[in-house]
Amino acid sequence: MKRVIVMAFLVVFGAVAIAQPHVDPAHAQLQSAYQAFAAGNVDASDRALTSMLRSRPSAEAYLLRGAVRYTRAMLSRDPDPMLGAAKNDFRAALKMKKALRLNRNAFSPKLVAFFEEVRNGG
Amino acid sequence: MSGVAAAVVLVLAIGAGGTAMLTRAHRVRHRARAVQASVMTTSGRLVINAYPWANVTSIRNVSTGIAVEIDTSFVTPSAVDLAPGRYQVMLANAEYGEPVQRVIDVAPGKEASINVQFEDGARAPLPDLEGESR
Numbered sequence: 001m002k003r004v005i006v007m008a009f010l011v012v013f014g015a016v017a018i019a020q021p022h023v024d025p026a027h028a029q030l031q032s033a034y035q036a037f038a039a040g041n042v043d044a045s046d047r048a049l050t051s052m053l054r055s056r057p058s059a060e061a062y063l064l065r066g067a068v069r070y071t072r073a074m075l076s077r078d079p080d081p082m083l084g085a086a087k088n089d090f091r092a093a094l095k096m097k098k099a100l101r102l103n104r105n106a107f108s109p110k111l112v113a114f115f116e117e118v119r120n121g122g
Numbered sequence: 123m124s125g126v127a128a129a130v131v132l133v134l135a136i137g138a139g140g141t142a143m144l145t146r147a148h149r150v151r152h153r154a155r156a157v158q159a160s161v162m163t164t165s166g167r168l169v170i171n172a173y174p175w176a177n178v179t180s181i182r183n184v185s186t187g188i189a190v191e192i193d194t195s196f197v198t199p200s201a202v203d204l205a206p207g208r209y210q211v212m213l214a215n216a217e218y219g220e221p222v223q224r225v226i227d228v229a230p231g232k233e234a235s236i237n238v239q240f241e242d243g244a245r246a247p248l249p250d251l252e253g254e255s256r
Contacts, residue, residue: 031248038173038243060251074199075169099252105217106249108175110197 026052030060037068046072059097063115066090067102070111090118165203166228168211169235172198173243176213179221184208198238206230213238 029052036045049065052058066089073082093100102112170178176198181190185207192202198213206228214221218240228234 027248034248035244035246038246039239040171040173040237040243063251071171071199075171075201077167077201097252101250101252103249103251106174106246108197108199111175111199 026056026058030058030064033061033068034064037064037071042068042072042075057092057096059093059100062089062093062096063100063102066093066115067107067111070114071108074110086114087118090115094119164206164230166206166230167201167233168204168209168226168228169201169233170198170211170213171236172213172215172238173241173246174215174217175199176215176222176238176240178211179214180210180212182210184210184225204228211236215240 029048033045033048033052036042036048045068046065049061049068052061053065066086069082069086069089073079073086076082102115104112168181170176178192178196178198178200181192181202181204182188183190183205190202190204190209208225208227211224211226212221213224213236222238222240224236224238226234226236
């Protein structure tokens with residue numbers, strides 16, 4: 001009886017383990033930082049992306065942090081320093097991956113325009 | 123000799139005029155700074171953000187009914203300095219149907235903020251960051 005219970009447990013546990021989709025930790029971190037940005041917690045999103053970039057730089061993380069910093073600049077009384085930081089992030093992102101794009105439905109049109117300006121050498 | 127005296131008088135006159143002009147320019151600058159400082163201390167600031175984004179179509183002072191002059195392309199994220207008061211702000215995004223209205227108080231020297239969520243940003247999926255812009 002004990003053996004049957006153990007076998008049943010192993011079968012159930014195995015099935016659950018197999019059913020779990022593989023989640024890339026970097027993608028999960030990126031998603032979490034994006035959700036903080038989308039919810040309006042731009043400072044938290046900036047901190048999360050900066051931490052990600054310190055441990056493992058990626059084009060997507062630079063791109064998102066650029067979007068976050070552009071937003072911070074637009075909400076700031078003194079936008080220039082943060083706007084410069086956003087531009088640097090977009091440049092770093094494009095250097096790593098030229099095909100990057102900001103979806104026009106998910107990001108503000110003026111942010112998309114700023115990103116495209118940086119892509120075109122602005 | 124009288125020619126030399128005339129030249130000296132001319133130089134002195136030009137110098138005095140220049141000094142007077144400089145003094146006047148300084149006074150104007152000083153007054154402008156004072157006005158700027160007064161506006162900065164009496165106005166408040168309204169910070170407007172939205173997910174995914176919004177056109178700010180109007181900002182109206184609720185007490186006076188007067189609409190604040192805004193750019194036709196006033197898009198979030200943005201901030202605007204306003205005289206203290208209660209304001210009605212209209213935000214629209216064509217993808218999400220009816221415009222959204224918010225009423226907010228702006229206090230002197232303080233920052234007020236509006237964050238409209240046309241969709242729940244905290245649950246938003248990460249958008250595709252590659253491929254063609256859509």
